[in-house]
Amino acid sequence: MNFEIQVSGQGSRTTSLSILRNKVRKHALSKAHTQAVKVAEQQKEAAIENTVETMTESYMKETEAVFRTAYHLAKKNRPFSDHESLIELQELNGVKMGSILHSRYSATQIIQHVASEMQSKIISSIIASSSKLAVLIDEASSLSHKAVMTVSIKASIQEESPEFIFLELVELENQRADGILQALLTCLTNAGFTEEWLHENWVTFVSDGASVMLGKKSGVATRLTLRFPKLFVWHCMNHRLELAVSDAVDEVNSVNHFKTFIQKLYSLYSVSNKNERELVNAAAEVGSQLLRIGRILDVRWVASSFRTVRAVWTSLGALVQHFKNACSDEMRSTKERQMYRGLLDRVQSPEFICDLGLMYDTLHELSLLSQELQSRSITLLRAEHLLKRSIRVIQSFKESPGEKYSEALEAKQTGEYRSIALKTNAKLKSINPGQFLQSLVNNLEKRLSFEDETIMDLSILDQSKWPSKPSIRHGEEQVKRLCKRFNLCTDQALNGMRDLLEEPSSEPKDLKPLMNCMKTFPVGTAECERNFSLMNNISSDKRAVLLISNISNLMMININGPPTSKFDPRKYTRTWLKSHRAASSVRSRQCSVKAPAESKFVWNIL
Numbered sequence: 001m002n003f004e005i006q007v008s009g010q011g012s013r014t015t016s017l018s019i020l021r022n023k024v025r026k027h028a029l030s031k032a033h034t035q036a037v038k039v040a041e042q043q044k045e046a047a048i049e050n051t052v053e054t055m056t057e058s059y060m061k062e063t064e065a066v067f068r069t070a071y072h073l074a075k076k077n078r079p080f081s082d083h084e085s086l087i088e089l090q091e092l093n094g095v096k097m098g099s100i101l102h103s104r105y106s107a108t109q110i111i112q113h114v115a116s117e118m119q120s121k122i123i124s125s126i127i128a129s130s131s132k133l134a135v136l137i138d139e140a141s142s143l144s145h146k147a148v149m150t151v152s153i154k155a156s157i158q159e160e161s162p163e164f165i166f167l168e169l170v171e172l173e174n175q176r177a178d179g180i181l182q183a184l185l186t187c188l189t190n191a192g193f194t195e196e197w198l199h200e201n202w203v204t205f206v207s208d209g210a211s212v213m214l215g216k217k218s219g220v221a222t223r224l225t226l227r228f229p230k231l232f233v234w235h236c237m238n239h240r241l242e243l244a245v246s247d248a249v250d251e252v253n254s255v256n257h258f259k260t261f262i263q264k265l266y267s268l269y270s271v272s273n274k275n276e277r278e279l280v281n282a283a284a285e286v287g288s289q290l291l292r293i294g295r296i297l298d299v300r301w302v303a304s305s306f307r308t309v310r311a312v313w314t315s316l317g318a319l320v321q322h323f324k325n326a327c328s329d330e331m332r333s334t335k336e337r338q339m340y341r342g343l344l345d346r347v348q349s350p351e352f353i354c355d356l357g358l359m360y361d362t363l364h365e366l367s368l369l370s371q372e373l374q375s376r377s378i379t380l381l382r383a384e385h386l387l388k389r390s391i392r393v394i395q396s397f398k399e400s401p402g403e404k405y406s407e408a409l410e411a412k413q414t415g416e417y418r419s420i421a422l423k424t425n426a427k428l429k430s431i432n433p434g435q436f437l438q439s440l441v442n443n444l445e446k447r448l449s450f451e452d453e454t455i456m457d458l459s460i461l462d463q464s465k466w467p468s469k470p471s472i473r474h475g476e477e478q479v480k481r482l483c484k485r486f487n488l489c490t491d492q493a494l495n496g497m498r499d500l501l502e503e504p505s506s507e508p509k510d511l512k513p514l515m516n517c518m519k520t521f522p523v524g525t526a527e528c529e530r531n532f533s534l535m536n537n538i539s540s541d542k543r544a545v546l547l548i549s550n551i552s553n554l555m556m557i558n559i560n561g562p563p564t565s566k567f568d569p570r571k572y573t574r575t576w577l578k579s580h581r582a583a584s585s586v587r588s589r590q591c592s593v594k595a596p597a598e599s600k601f602v603w604n605i606l
Helices: 013-028 031-045 047-053 057-075 082-092 104-129 177-191 195-201 220-227 237-251 253-270 273-286 302-314 316-327 334-347 350-373 380-399 403-414 433-447 453-461 476-485 490-502 509-520 526-538 548-560 570-576 601-605
Strands: 133-141 147-155 163-171 202-207 232-235
Touching: 057 082, 057 104, 057 548, 057 570, 082 104, 104 163, 104 548, 104 570, 133 177, 133 526, 147 177, 147 526, 163 177, 163 526, 163 548, 177 220, 195 202, 202 220, 202 509, 220 232, 232 237, 237 253, 237 302, 237 350, 237 433, 253 273, 253 302, 253 334, 253 350, 273 316, 302 316, 302 350, 316 334, 350 380, 350 403, 350 433, 380 433, 380 453, 453 476, 453 509, 476 490, 476 509, 490 509, 526 548
Parallel strands: 133 202, 202 232
Antiparallel strands: 133 147, 147 163
16 A cells, blocks of 8 residues: 555546545645644754743743852852852842752752853864864872872964863873873863864873873873874973972082971971960061961972072061070970070071072072963963073072072171171081082073974074074974974965064964964963862862762863853753753742751840
């Protein structure tokens, strides 16, 4: 049976056609056909999605208000349990918040949805524009003692200057190179990057200098370059700066003695509230400013060491007074008074003052360099310039002492510093300035080398290194090598380079892809350190049970999301309502206001 409309009976052709037309007309006017046509049209018009689009404004606003509240929690690092109380507060102020989506579980789901949508939008934009990609990773342990890896990327959004973007906080099953590599590739794949796209656009990988990351035989970077041969691997400059300082400290023994003494001061005041209180009182006695003393030349970055030296330099008067008071305190044991006598003899010696001044000037310069290297906008070319300048400044200290060291030398000659009588301490061996400064310069040049061919090719974009009258073909070979390695259009880049040579003050449009590629290269992993700092703020002692995935969602919103005032929840409520219910839905169990656990009669008069 073919289910064709057939003529009943035998008749002429004209009669048969008339009967057929009548049957077709009756079918076209039938309820069954009308309903079928309506269903087909609804399928084409995506009726379900359009129903969401045509919801009343008030119906949408209630869900948007709930979304904005959950978003506020993520931006301010507040616990999910605050969601319910914030909604209750808004309802007391007359804001309609619907009747569901008020629990902490709903807040968790909303934040997960917003974070997922944000990541999808970001990655889609990067992939669509074929922006060059840099990947930065670092590993640490969460407060719940889980091994985690933060993955950040740097890429251009809508052809603008590249910027850092938090991608994900990944829980590591193991911390070996193969485990980290697998976790990284899975993270990139799940985000939406295909291997073909990565081969074409992934230009650099940056990490710290741990052997599991940069090991020559089987480190993560080595394994990645086997899979992506054109990938440029870079060791974080901030970590290399710390290694250079550490090498110099190890080479000069007297610096180690200075470090040990500062650590003694840190231990003295960090573990005893009594000692810290006495130091405050001593500072008040002599009218001295007081700064908190921390660690020096340890695992923290060099800027932290400088803050400690500055604190000792600033608080020197208070320290001397406290040590004097402790020496004459009969309530203390003989051993303790002798310890304070030894500390006093040391801080009152010109040898210590000179060492302190030398370390102040040196660490101040290195601190400035370290902070510049942590900037989000710094490029490799700018970093090289700053490094060479800092080396020249440190070298100049050998011929012309810095400000604080000059003050210390003057105090040594006069025998007095800030009303403190200085006494030579024969037991102390001062730091040899020439030896220490030269060791520092040598290690900086060794650790922070810019001799890689790719870096030297990129330096062709630095106009300060051009000859006075460059040829129109100046830098042609370097540009060709860069374009070949990073899959850029050679002809376009060469044309842009020639435009720049003819008009050095211009910004050629044809050179923009190469310039953005150069700006994509991160100098270090300071962004990863910021991520871990945020992770620790989120996963506090009271929130240690948070899942890593939830911490990652909170970090995604906190780092990448706009301020609450600029957040548009409607973009996210529309996608939410396709698979979830609105805040004003009556088909779900309604939220109820909980009565206070206790009641006080005094409330009646307040």
